[in-house]
Amino acid sequence: MRQLIFKIVSFIPVFILVSIMVFSMLHMLPGDPATTILGNEASPEAIAALNEKLGMNKPIIMQYFDWIWDIIHGNFGNSMVDNTPVLQLISQRLPATLELITGSFIVALLIALPTGIISAARPGTWIDHICTSISMIGMSIPHFWLGMMMIIFFSVKIGILPASGYVPFSQDPAGNLASMIMPMVATGFRQSAVLMRIVRSSMLDILNADYIRTAIAKGLSERSVLMGQSLRNALIPVVTTSGLLIAGLIGGLVITETIFSIPGFGKLMIDSVFRRDYTTVQGTVLVTALLVIFINIAVDALYTYIDPRIKNEKEGGQNDK
Structure with a gap:
């Protein structure tokens, strides 16, 4: 608990620095929001009053x-365009993006873990070559192109999935799954390519370790060695990469959200930038920073769960001090 509190406190300067950078950079842009809101034909008096x-x-x-x-008092202000509270806009848009991130990451894990483990267990074989080729294809194909191809095939040709739109899960679970499955797969397939290579590389390092050879020599089954000892020890770099991928998706899904007409958080941020809606941009960027900080804290907590030696080393270092 003490380490968790220390970790949270250590991110406060990062949050303050992000807020200063966002606020300063937005106000350095040419023009002013009043002119954008009222239009170029507005009188100087009206602009000054606004x-x-x-x-x-x-x-x-x-x-x-x-x-x-x-912000400290929970007031993110109102949109400069339509006077809607920024927190209300974020609360309306963020759930769709978080759902898309969660589903995409689950798809990535379902692809990356089996292929990475199998590839590492059979290095140099045809299975390894197939898994590696799948990874290279996933890294080479842009997710927006894959999304458009899926729309053409599953929506236009076959007609089994909706081409676009978003249905909240609370309203229609089946409709929600139908509307989100294609963007989840399109995004998750690319993420799986990165994770698969990390899983394979990490597993190969672990499988070549002396204690793994000893376990095999003692007669442990290959499945027991792979799943019981090797995989858990290989998860540290996988967790690190997963945290980076999830953090990048928080504000980086605007293309996917645009293609599939999902009213998400990334689209809100981009639309606010183009409309020069300072308060909404500032609010969305700060929420993004908070989510990234939370992900870093969660990743650090997973480290100690996966490998208790990390916790013991930290406690030992603090005791030495």
Whole structure:
């Protein structure tokens, strides 16, 4: 628990730095939100009045501290375009993206773990070559192209899945699965290619270790060695890579969400950038930073669960100090 609290506290400076960077970079862009909202034909008086209403006429440092103070109190402000609370926009869009991330990662694991383990267990064989080829194909094909091909085949040609749209799980579980399965597979297949290579490489290193040879020499079955000892010891780099992949998907699914017309978090962020909606952009980026921080904390916690020696080493180092 003490290490978890220390980890959370250590990310506070990162969060503050991200907030400063986001706030500063947005305000360095040319133009102003008032002109974007009112249009180029608006009078200078109307633009000045809107800037005053939005607080854009204050010094930038004062604007930053006012914004942070509101964030601390749970107020992310309202959209500069339609005056909708930013937290409401995020709460409406984030669930679809989190569902897409979760489903894509499950698809990636279902492909990567079996192929990576089998490939490592039979290095240099035709099975290894097939698994490696699948990985290379997954890394070479853009996920948006795969998504469009799936739409053409499963929606246009066969007609068994909807081409686009999103149905919340709470409203229609079957409809939700039908609308999300293609984007999940299109995204997850590419992620599986990266994970499969990490699983294979890590498993090969473990299988060549002396204690694995000893276990095999004592008569343990191949399945027991692969699944009982090798896989768990090989999971550290897999967990690290998984954390990076999930963090990258949080704001990086805008293309997939656009192709399949999913009202997700990434699309909200991009739309807000184009509309110069400062408060929404700032809110979405901060939420993204919080989610990435949470993922890093979760990955660090998984390390100690997978390999208790990591926890013992940390505790030993702290005791020495």
